[in-house]
Amino acid sequence: MGSTATTIDRAAPHDAGPRSFVSRLRDGDEVAHLITLIFASTILLITIMLVWELWVNCRLSRVQFGWPFFTTSDWDPVFNHFGALPFIYGTLVTSVLSLVIAVPLGLAAAIFLSELAPRRISDTISFMIDLLAAVPSVIYGLLGIFVVVPMMRTVIGPALKHTLGFLPLFKGPNYGVGFLTAGIVLTIMVVPFIISVSREVLLTVPRDQREAALALGATRWEATWKVVVPWARTGILGSVFLALARALGETMAVTMVIGNDPKISASLFSPGYSIAAVIANEFAEAFSDMHLSSLVEIGLVLFLMTFILNGLARLLIVATERGGGHPS
Amino acid sequence: MRKILLVSLLLLGLLTTGAAVAGPDSTVLLNAAGATFPNPIYSKWFDVYHTQHPSVQINYQSIGSGGGIRQLLAGTVDFGASDRPMTDDQLSQAKFKILHFPTVLGAVVPTYNVPGVTGELNFTQHALAGIYLGAITKWNDPEIVRANPGVSLPADDIVVVHRSDGSGTSFIWTDFLSKVSDQWKSTVGADASVKWPVGLGGKGNEGVSGLIKQTPDAIGYVELIYALQNNMTYANVQNASGKYVKASLASVTAAAAGAAKAMPDDFRVSITNAPGPATYPISSFTWLLIPAQISDGAKRDAIKDFLKWMLKEGQSYNEGLSYAQLPKPVIAKESKAISQIQ
Numbered sequence: 001m002g003s004t005a006t007t008i009d010r011a012a013p014h015d016a017g018p019r020s021f022v023s024r025l026r027d028g029d030e031v032a033h034l035i036t037l038i039f040a041s042t043i044l045l046i047t048i049m050l051v052w053e054l055w056v057n058c059r060l061s062r063v064q065f066g067w068p069f070f071t072t073s074d075w076d077p078v079f080n081h082f083g084a085l086p087f088i089y090g091t092l093v094t095s096v097l098s099l100v101i102a103v104p105l106g107l108a109a110a111i112f113l114s115e116l117a118p119r120r121i122s123d124t125i126s127f128m129i130d131l132l133a134a135v136p137s138v139i140y141g142l143l144g145i146f147v148v149v150p151m152m153r154t155v156i157g158p159a160l161k162h163t164l165g166f167l168p169l170f171k172g173p174n175y176g177v178g179f180l181t182a183g184i185v186l187t188i189m190v191v192p193f194i195i196s197v198s199r200e201v202l203l204t205v206p207r208d209q210r211e212a213a214l215a216l217g218a219t220r221w222e223a224t225w226k227v228v229v230p231w232a233r234t235g236i237l238g239s240v241f242l243a244l245a246r247a248l249g250e251t252m253a254v255t256m257v258i259g260n261d262p263k264i265s266a267s268l269f270s271p272g273y274s275i276a277a278v279i280a281n282e283f284a285e286a287f288s289d290m291h292l293s294s295l296v297e298i299g300l301v302l303f304l305m306t307f308i309l310n311g312l313a314r315l316l317i318v319a320t321e322r323g324g325g326h327p328s
Numbered sequence: 329m330r331k332i333l334l335v336s337l338l339l340l341g342l343l344t345t346g347a348a349v350a351g352p353d354s355t356v357l358l359n360a361a362g363a364t365f366p367n368p369i370y371s372k373w374f375d376v377y378h379t380q381h382p383s384v385q386i387n388y389q390s391i392g393s394g395g396g397i398r399q400l401l402a403g404t405v406d407f408g409a410s411d412r413p414m415t416d417d418q419l420s421q422a423k424f425k426i427l428h429f430p431t432v433l434g435a436v437v438p439t440y441n442v443p444g445v446t447g448e449l450n451f452t453q454h455a456l457a458g459i460y461l462g463a464i465t466k467w468n469d470p471e472i473v474r475a476n477p478g479v480s481l482p483a484d485d486i487v488v489v490h491r492s493d494g495s496g497t498s499f500i501w502t503d504f505l506s507k508v509s510d511q512w513k514s515t516v517g518a519d520a521s522v523k524w525p526v527g528l529g530g531k532g533n534e535g536v537s538g539l540i541k542q543t544p545d546a547i548g549y550v551e552l553i554y555a556l557q558n559n560m561t562y563a564n565v566q567n568a569s570g571k572y573v574k575a576s577l578a579s580v581t582a583a584a585a586g587a588a589k590a591m592p593d594d595f596r597v598s599i600t601n602a603p604g605p606a607t608y609p610i611s612s613f614t615w616l617l618i619p620a621q622i623s624d625g626a627k628r629d630a631i632k633d634f635l636k637w638m639l640k641e642g643q644s645y646n647e648g649l650s651y652a653q654l655p656k657p658v659i660a661k662e663s664k665a666i667s668q669i670q
Contacts, residue, residue, distance in 0.1 A: 077494075078517030145538055153543075175487060175543060177528055260492030260529025271528050277492075281531065284364075284392030285494025285520040292394075 051303065058297035060290055069297060075262045077282070082294035084301055086262035090179070090272035091305065094254060095247040097183030097268070098190055103240055105187070106194025107229075110236075113195070114202035115224050126199060133192040141256035144185040149176040149257060152184075157269060172267040177259040180268040185253050190243035197242060201235030202228060233320055241313040248306055251276040275302040354383070356630045361389040362396020362409030365496045365551065366614045369432055369651050370409065373642050377634055384630045393496055394520065400426070400617055406627060408617035411496025412503075412520075413596035425620035427669065428595040429635060429662055430613040433652035435552040435580045436500045437562035437610070441540045442467055443482060449563045450475040450572040453601075453609070456565070457509035459486055459547060461516075462526035467545060475572070482545070489539045489548035492529025494520035500612040501549050504600040549610075552580065553650040567609040568601050577652040579608035585655035595662070611652075620668055628669060635666050 024030045061069065061082060072083030113122045153176035160170045205228045213223035229236070251274075259271020260281065275298050286292040367390035374386040391399075393410035400408035401422055413428055438451055455471045458464035464471055467481045491498045499520045506513040516522050528543075530536035533554040540546040552575050555562045564572040573579050586604030591597055601609045616635075622628035639662055643653045654662075 074523070076523035077521045078519045078523065145535075145542075150542055173485070175528060177539070255492060255531050256535065260531070261524070261527065273529075281493040281529075282521045283494075285394045285496075287394045287397075287494075287520060291521075 051300070054296055054300040054303065058293050058300055060293035061297045062293075064290065065294075069294075070301070073262065073264060075278075077286070077288065077291045080288060080290045082290070082297075084275070084294075084298050086264050087273050087275045087278055087298060088301065088305070089264050090258065090262075091248060091274040091276070091302070093179050093268075093272065094182040094186055094258065094274060095244060097179065098186035098247045099240065099244060101183065101187040102191045102194055102243060106191045106239070106243075107198060107236065109191075109195045110198035110202055111224060111229070114199045115220075115228065122199075126196065129192045129195050133196060137189065137250060137253045138256075140185055140189050141253035143188070144181065144253060144257040148181055148184055152176045152178075152181045156180075156184075168266045169268050172265070172269050174269040175259065175271060177257050178267075178269050178271045179258065179265075182254050182258040182272070182274070183268070185257050186247045186250060189250065189253060190246050193243045193246060194239045197239030198232070198236045201232040201239070204235075205231045234317055237313065237317055237320065241310065244309060244313075245306060248302070248309070249276055250274075251280045255280060275299070275305075354626075356384045356626045358384065358386045358407070358627060358630060359389075359405045360386060360396075360407050360409060360616075361391050361399045361405045362617070363393045363411045363496055363614055364390040365411050365434055366409065366432055366651070369646060369649050372645050372649060373638060376645065377637060377642075380637075381630075381633070384634070386634070392494070394494070397617065400619075406622075407619065407631065409615065410617055411612065411614050412499050413598075413615060414617065427618045427620050427665065429616045429618060429665070430584075430595055430654060430658060431616055431638060432614055432646055433580045433584050433611055433654065434496075434500070434614060435575045435583075435608055435611040435652070436497050436504075436549050437552050437555050437575045438547060438549050438565065439537065439540060439555060439560050439562045440547040441544060443484075443544050445479060445481065446561075447479065448561060448574065449479065450566070451563050452566045453508035457505050457512050459488060460490075460505060460525070460527070461509070461512060462488075475566070484545040487543050487546040488524075488527030489530055489536050489543070489546050490524050490527050491533075491536055491549075492531050493535075495532075496520065496612075496614070497533070497549070497551050498522070500600065500610060503598055503612070504610045507598075507601045556650050565609055567605075567607050568603050569605045569607075571605050573606065573608045575608045575610070577647055577650070579606055580611045580652035581655055583607035583609065583611040584613065584652070584658060588655055588657040588661075591658065591661060593665075595665070618669060621670055632666055632669055635669075636663065639663055 019027075021030065065072075065082060069082065069084055070088070071085055073085040074081045074083045075086070076082070113125060117125070153174060157174035157176070161174070164170050209227050209231055210223050213227040214220070218226065254274050255277035258274060258277060260273055260277065261271040262273040262278070263270065265272070279295055279299055282291070283295050286295055367388070370388050370390075374388055378385055388409075393412060396405070396408040396410055397414060397418060399405045401418070409431075411434075414426065419426060438456065440449065442449075449472075452471060452475050455464060455469075455475065458469075458471060465485055466483055467486055468483045473481055490501075499518060502512075502516065502522050503518040505516070506518045516525060528539060530539040530548070533550045536548045537550055537554070537558065537560065540548045550560070550562075554560075562575065564574045567573050582604055583599050583602040586602040586607045587597060587599040595613070595615065597613070599611055599613065602611070618631060618635075622631065639654070639659050643659070646653050
């Protein structure tokens with residue numbers, strides 16, 4: 001109360017209306033405003049410059065191939081013909097695959113850690129999960145080569161063929177490397193993000209919500225699933241899209257286990273290729289200008305894909321907020 | 329105060345004129361960029377040369393042949409390095425004349441993991457092309473069996489492995505396949521990255537050898553140096569004379585000697601499938617790319633002196649790092665070519 005009174009006292013001699021620019025400058029408000037504005041606009045500037053650079057440097061292949069760049073699947077540096085479709089396909093398939101596995105896994109783990117586990121266990125495990133999120137991706141790639149690939153060839157692959165082999169998803173030869181292996185390695189990489197963020201969000205759900213549900217006769221699980229999780233829906237979706245962003249852009253770990261063969265195949269066992277991987281693989285030794293230009297253009301495609309998917313994510317969040325959830 | 333100012337101005341003046349004139353006492357800093365394959369021997373050379381000639385320092389970035397050529401054309405480096413000669417088209421893009429100087433030799437060897445086979449296999453040229461084209465798909469294909477009497481080969485599908493990253497190794501391999509198979513030449517061609525008809529891609533020599541080790545019935549290719557350093561078993565390849573030759577530093581130098589007779593004056597030559605009974609057919613030079621006109625006298629002298637040193641003393645460091653030496657006729661021809669740098 002006292003502090004409010006003094007502010008009013010100090011402001012009184014100047015003016016009753018809004019404070020003048022000079023006084024705001026003297027108080028530091030205007031300075032802080034300007035500085036933070038400049039810092040915030042650098043983000044925008046960097047993004048615009050990035051797109052501009054990519055756009056300018058891929059002129060050669062844009063002019064040569066036009067829209068069919070997105071729909072053809074020829075990638076031939078010798079005869080200078082380039083199409084991005086298999087790379088777009090590989091990037092989408094591996095990312096979606098990783099989310100399909102990681103979302104239920106991560107969400108369930110987050111629910112356990114925030115709602116059911118004793119605080120001490122929850123904190124210890126969360127600490128380890130945060131550590132996992134900081135491991136460099138090349139380490140996950142090595143883990144993929146030495147552990148996941150042999151397991152895929154000898155255990156997971158044959159088991160899937162035995163049980164679900166009638167689906168086109170699990171037909172064809174299993175080399176150990178391919179879409180599914182890349183998806184699994186990506187899952188391991190993105191699951192810590194989902195758990196860590198979702199747990200934090202679930203912990204912020206007010207106690208009253210749980211208690212109200214329990215008081216209405218809900219079981220503990222019903223309270224969690226029908227009240228707490230919907231309340232935290234926006235934050236959980238946020239964690240999923242953070243995970244998706246990481247999966248889309250992942251390079252080293254993917255190229256080490258995906259097989260690096262630009263083909264479109266319905267089978268998850270077959271080798272594929274991703275956008276980030278082909279850029280990392282071929283950029284340094286790209287000999288012809290057209291090859292280089294096409295690699296830049298495919299980088300622009302990856303940027304656009306992330307842009308569109310993030311836009312869709314925003315839409316989804318807006319849509320779910322309209323449908324219910326917490327008011328803020 | 330004024331004294332200090334005067335002295336510092338004088339010093340500054342000395343420094344700038346020193347850099348501009350580059351007298352015998354000042355350091356000459358040369359920037360170079362290019363191929364990754366010869367990076368170990370180049371690092372060794374530049375290091376030894378610097379200890380012997382403290383006034384010359386050469387800074388080499390192994391960013392890849394393509395990047396090296398691009399930086400040379402843009403004028404951001406003093407010289408470049410590449411695992412393959414520049415094309416006529418690239419040379420015509422340059423604002424200045426560029427000379428090629430072969431430095432060392434490398435080779436690429438086929439390696440495999442066939443259950444039950446422990447010894448060295450023989451591959452005909454037709455077999456390697458067929459396997460990489462996807463025309464030969466079984467290990468017991470007559471083309472492979474005929475070259476390996478007494479070896480029991482399984483009736484399994486061949487798993488083909490190639491490099492996924494653009495590399496000089498892939499260029500040498502595809503250059504060889506282009507020479508021995510017309511079908512390869514017309515449908516795939518030779519480049520650091522190509523559109524592979526079949527197979528899995530592994531990143532780097534270690535990625536390829538890792539995939540081969542883990543995948544039964546796999547075949548792939550790695551640099552000879554990598555195979556030697558890791559004690560890998562690798563196959564003998566049929567050469568232009570029809571003999572099966574195991575890759576070694578001697579057989580690689582023999583390939584260069586075989587090609588030396590027909591060596592063009594600009595040294596831009598591919599020595600895959602070179603003539604001669606003892607030559608290993610999947611071999612190649614690697615080149616330094618040097619501008620013919622260097623306006624900075626100190627840099628020009630340093631580069632010319634380094635090239636002379638590289639052709640004499642430098643070659644003695646090759647074998648320690650598993651690089652094959654240049655044959656004598658090539659060294660003689662290069663020594664003459666150094667005078668073209670002006």
